[in-house]
Amino acid sequence: MPKAVYLAGPEVFLSNAREILNAKIVLTREAGLIPISPGDLEFPKTDSKWELGLAISHIDEQLMNSADAIIANLTPFRGLAADTGTCFELGYMCAQGKDVFAYTNVKADHGERTRDYFGGVWSTDANGLPRGPDGMLIEDLGFIDNLMLHGGVVRRGGTVSIGDAPADALFTDLTAFKEVLAVAAGKLR
Amino acid sequence: MPKAVYLAGPEVFLSNAREILNAKIVLTREAGLIPISPGDLEFPKTDSKWELGLAISHIDEQLMNSADAIIANLTPFRGLAADTGTCFELGYMCAQGKDVFAYTNVKADHGERTRDYFGGVWSTDANGLPRGPDGMLIEDLGFIDNLMLHGGVVRRGGTVSIGDAPADALFTDLTAFKEVLAVAAGKLR
Numbered sequence: 001m002p003k004a005v006y007l008a009g010p011e012v013f014l015s016n017a018r019e020i021l022n023a024k025i026v027l028t029r030e031a032g033l034i035p036i037s038p039g040d041l042e043f044p045k046t047d048s049k050w051e052l053g054l055a056i057s058h059i060d061e062q063l064m065n066s067a068d069a070i071i072a073n074l075t076p077f078r079g080l081a082a083d084t085g086t087c088f089e090l091g092y093m094c095a096q097g098k099d100v101f102a103y104t105n106v107k108a109d110h111g112e113r114t115r116d117y118f119g120g121v122w123s124t125d126a127n128g129l130p131r132g133p134d135g136m137l138i139e140d141l142g143f144i145d146n147l148m149l150h151g152g153v154v155r156r157g158g159t160v161s162i163g164d165a166p167a168d169a170l171f172t173d174l175t176a177f178k179e180v181l182a183v184a185a186g187k188l189r
Numbered sequence: 190m191p192k193a194v195y196l197a198g199p200e201v202f203l204s205n206a207r208e209i210l211n212a213k214i215v216l217t218r219e220a221g222l223i224p225i226s227p228g229d230l231e232f233p234k235t236d237s238k239w240e241l242g243l244a245i246s247h248i249d250e251q252l253m254n255s256a257d258a259i260i261a262n263l264t265p266f267r268g269l270a271a272d273t274g275t276c277f278e279l280g281y282m283c284a285q286g287k288d289v290f291a292y293t294n295v296k297a298d299h300g301e302r303t304r305d306y307f308g309g310v311w312s313t314d315a316n317g318l319p320r321g322p323d324g325m326l327i328e329d330l331g332f333i334d335n336l337m338l339h340g341g342v343v344r345r346g347g348t349v350s351i352g353d354a355p356a357d358a359l360f361t362d363l364t365a366f367k368e369v370l371a372v373a374a375g376k377l378r
Binding site: 010012013014015017049050052053054056057058060061064078079080081082083084085087088089090091092093094095096114117125131135136137139140141142143145146147148149150151152154155171 | 199201202203204206238239241242243245246247249250253267268269270271272273274276277278279280281282283284285303306314320324325326328329330331332334335336337338339340341343344360
C-alpha cells in the first residue's frame, strides 16, 4: 500500500496555484506515493468568511490526519520566515509521529536572512550571541528557519533540501521539492 | 491537580527574556495553573551550534508533551506574521488534542497587515478575492494570522485575545496575555 504525503506550502496563495499544486501532485504520484494536497482551493459553501476559514482549517487537519507523511515548503514567504500555516502543519505532523520532510528555495539560512532583515546591523552580546539593533537574539544555528522546524525534521530522521531558486521563481521552482521527494519516496516505499 | 500550560512565544529572543518569562510564570501560577516555559534559555552543553539547536528542539517538545495546554503568543514577529517556532508549537499541541489558547498584541488583523505589507497596493480577482501586486492571495478572513492558527484554536473551543500594545512594548505588554490566561484558568481549573 503506497504511503500518503501531505504537500504543505504557500503555493495555495499563487495566482497559478492549481497549476503548481498539480505539478507537485503528478511528481508525487510518479514517485510512487499518494499526494494529499491542501483543501484551500476547494472552498466549501459557508455563510461568512469566518466560517470559510474554520471550514478550511477543519478540512486541512483531516487531510493531515489521513496522511502518513508531510513535505513542507518552508521557503520564506512575505518576509524573512516560512509561511505560518505551513509551520503549524509541520508541528501538527511531528506531534502525530508522522514522517516529516521539508525544503526551501532560498539558500541563505535563517541567521543570514535575519541579519539582512536588520540591514546588516547587529552586535554580539556578553555571551557571544548575535543580537539585532532591537536587542533581540538572532538565532544563528545553521538552520533554514526557527530551530523547532528544522530541528523537528532532522531529529525525526527526515531530510531538509535547500534549493537556490531565482527570485521570480521562488514559489514555482520545484528543484528542491523533487530532491526531497526522492528521499521521502526512498524512505516511505 | 492543577493543569500545566506551555507558554509559547518569541519572548525567548528578548534582551530581558528572563524578566518577561518570569512575569508570565508568576501570573500563570497566580491563576492556579502550572507554568511550563520554553527551554531556550537553559542552554545544554553541546559540541556545536547545530547540536545546540537540536537539543533545544528536543527539550521544548518534551516540555510540550508534559503540558495539558498551550498559550501561544502570536504577536507579529520581525514582519507581518507570527514567530514560526510558536506556530510549529501551536500545531504540535493541536495535534495532541491539548487545550489551546492564543493572543496577539497587535490589533490589525492578518488581512489588514498584509495590505500594509504591500503598501496598500492590492486588487480584486475574478472571484472577488483580494490579491497583492505579486498576484498572490491575501487571506482576509478576519483572523489574526493564517487560518490554520486562528482556526485551530477557535475550532477547539479555545480563545484568541487581541491586544493593542504600543510599538515599543510589543513583546513586553502582558495585557492580552492576562486576558487569555484568565479564560484558560477558568476552563482548565
